[in-house]
Amino acid sequence: MRVDIDWLKEFVDFDWDLVQLADRLTMAGLEAYYGQEDGIGFIEVEITSNRSDWLSVLGIAREIAALKRTQISQPEIEQIAKGQVDYRLSVQEDCAVRYFGLRIDGVKVGPSPEWLSRRLRAAGIRPINNVVDVTNYTMLLFGQPLHAFDFARIEGRELLVRRAKKGERIVTLDGEERLLTPSDIVIADSNRPVALAGIMGGENSEVGQDTRFILLESAMFPRVDIRKTRQRLGINTEASYRFEREIDPEAVERACFYAAKLISELSGGSILGYDVYDKYAPFERIISFPMEFPLEYADVNIPLEEQVRILTGLGFECDVKEGIIDVKVPSFRQDVSLKEDVLEEVLRIYGYDKIPMVMPGIGLNNLRGRYSLKERLLSEIRCKLEARGLSEAISFSLISEKEKEALSLKGLLSVENTISQDYLFLRPSAISGLLSALKTNLSYGNKYIRIYEISQALTREDLCVERDVLSILVVEEELNAAFRAIKQIIEDILGFTDIEIKKAKNKILSSFAEIYSNNKRLGFFGKVRNVVLKQLGIKTRDVVFYLEVDLSELLGLWEDRKLVYESIPLYPPVERDISMWLGGRTNYQEIVDIIKKAGGDYLRTIELIDVFHSPDGRLSYAYRLRFYHPDRTLKEEEIDPDFERIIEALKDASIDVRAV
Amino acid sequence: MDWKKEIQILEETLEQLKARYADRIDLKTLEELRVKFLGKKGPIKALFDFLKIAPKDEKRELGQAVNRIKGLFESWIVEMRQSLEYHEEEIRDLTVPSRLPSLGHRHIITQTIDEITSVFKGLGFAIATGPEIEQEYYNFTALNIDITHPSRDAFDTFYLKIPPDKKKGKFLLRSHTSPMQVRIMEAISPPVAAIVPGRVYRPDAVDASHSFMFHQIEGFLVDKAVKFSHLKGVLLEFARRYFYEDVKLRFRPHYFPFTEPSAEVDISCQLCKGEGCSACKQTGWIEVLGCGMIHPNVFKHLPSEYEGYTGFAFGMGVERLCMLKYGIPDIRLFYSNDLRFLSQF
């Protein structure tokens, strides 16, 4: 809201220049900017959502008054007698709290005087005529939106505040036809809606050059309904802006009388009287505020008289007894309901900058344990991945239908209110995000793509539960290289526990396998199938490997891991190499298991030292075995029996030992 | 024999040898030179032989000169032999690029979170994280966000298409990290000081300065007799450690439903020292976070053991701080995952 300085000065006396004024208001919580137009200074304020009273000249003036430790002078308002009116007013339950409908006859519509037009223009409101302008002027002054109807165009001499009927339509003052629903509140005559309550008037009852008879509305409508209608129809007006926050219920009457008086002054009409619907119970709230509270809660010692002056300036009445201020809350400050609210009022006017800065002695913090463990695990994993050349990605947690289909994701949660078809479903892991990052990077010709993301699994099973998932994507030119890169990462981050890798089938990934530890599934990996890449529009000849690890399962294992020192052999080992042809389905691990089982007490390590592909397509592995004695140097011949046993065991398992 | 001339020639020869083999000599050449000059048939041996028959009055002078020249040759040989032992092949081109793969880069958002949370860790706070799928109760009700508050609208919150919980209301993607205040205090006895980073969601269309997903860091401290002055103290200490040493803070009164009194905090602009520049939009100040004393209505939703305790809370947007600190012009860069962006940090 923008307001002329000279208008403010009608109600409060201050000697600050524009810069000081804007600064003081801003530092009291009312963000203010300043400027000049036609040689007259103005300030523009941005209110916080709890302070709709600031949407008025009087509200801003009160703020200045409190800062100046003074009080505002109130605008002059003459009481108007109710009198006899020539129409019938009725209000449907819950459609208004207060409704004043005041009649003025014999107005002569014309342009407003310059002083009034100028103040409207300064506030960004276009002057129209001396009736409509007064309603806007009064709204700026009190924060109470008003509306003037051309009474001659109200049919049936009846005004009804009611819910709209299904299918009912109104052409609003902006020329738009609006289709209404029963949740909207309208002002209607005996035939049709003539205004959209609290938002905008109707064209059918607009005040124009020929208008002689006026019906002036000043009302309080339920704010939530106003907001819903306003949002549905996408209209934002000065009136709806105020109504959907909170207006001062006690200003409804005052603003009505003030405007009526001004209209009759400017356009020569005479006031007939008014009809009123009133369900407003006068607002009463008294808060006991200990004068010591600012000291107890903010370390500032503010003299009692100063606290009282601040509160009085803001419009609170104060009654002091024995160190307690009984603070009477005015109707325009219903946001204040606790002593902490009163404290904020005192502190912000007194100045937050006068509150000292003190370091608290933090008591024993009871929040420790698992959280810090998780933090350590994640930090360790990140370091290891980065050391392997993986960069961290952060991608959107919502995915499109296309991604969902391409990745065969089922049973996903979705959002009610989507902002775009690209962001419909909650994702269980970041595979979609990493693939989309891959696409981005390929399109820029970026090389060496290795990325990871840590994200929460957002699934039905994890409602309000935090389950972290690690997703990893590695691109290599060749399948085996990609597998070995992934395997290295698996060993890096899962190496502290015994894991088992089991081949399985998967629609999205080939070379698919699952990773288990103690029968718990820790994750899986595989090559992203070309058909999937194609569906997602990713063009590459390289091999894209994906690995996923359930970090919450991992955390459990990591938490339980026992690090115990194991003695290091002091004496040199005896080494034996052995190589063999791999028949049928035998693999590296099976052979290790056979050797271990047959190896005897001295066998400590088994190492793969060579892999050989023969020209006829056979595969050979060479292992190096190390034997140690804990207390002395072993003699070569001492391990002959052990080694013999190993060879026998391999032969028993039909393994073709090549050389020893 | 003109021994003076001989000695002079030897001296000159040695200088020539030193110059010639300054960079490099091989062992064989060195041995040949040693034999040539210091060997039995060499010129120095010849001079020693002459010394025996030299005139008496020249003997002393000649003796000194011969020994000196012998010493010079010997020490040169030793020196060259040593330098040969230490000689190795050297890298010719030091500007050649390093080997791939280079280290991966942690996302700048994560780095910023790490940096900020570690400051608070140093002040005694513990780090916690929480679920991104939340319920109305934790996201709004328990935080004193009234049922009619605009932020509860579908315009400002992503609600999930599943039936609501009878007690805790609709499921949603959390719109801030503040629900963790309540979740932590339901589970942990006071005193407690926590710092909670994480993703949050609001249905804003994505453009240069908006994203429907972004990151927040929430912090709170609850103990006996925690005051507004403590909030100011902790935030100043944070700002000194995270922004810069002589930073100034400005607390502007503000409104948040879950704190009372509340404030927005500006830091003095480091670039212009408060004079005004484009970074601070000519104001000398840059807004960095929101904070306040935890609202009594929030305490009403906590276990009874929290009676008699007070506390403060604060929250900041990570993307915003990152954009300020590194001059990043477009929020979408954070989620593009373009390696040319990621590897800058």
Ligand SMILES: [Zn+2]
């Ligand atoms: Zn600046």
